[in-house]
Amino acid sequence: MPKKISQNVRVLRHLKCATLTSRNAIWLYSITRLAARINDLREDGYNIKTAMVVSGTDGTRYAVYSLGRPHLIGINLPKYK
Secondary structure, three states, rough: OOOOHHHHHHHHHHHHHEEEEEHHHHHHHOOOOOOHHHHHHHHHHHHOOEEEHHHHHHEEEEEEEEEEEOOOOOOOOOOOO
16 A cells, blocks of 8 residues: 655655745645645744735736755755655
């Protein structure tokens, strides 16, 4: 039986390659609480940047998350596979 991949691992893998929004997290991974997963990863020491974007058509705001360079030198971050 294949091992189930945690939501935190899915988010981290995605952020290593591209940005992620809540809408994309729902569509791609069925993750409905992306902000909670981002908070978990930040608590684990990952430097995740948040950019607030305003939609040009109706003024809706949404967060775009990206993985920044590590800001904690010498700390052992959890190794997610």
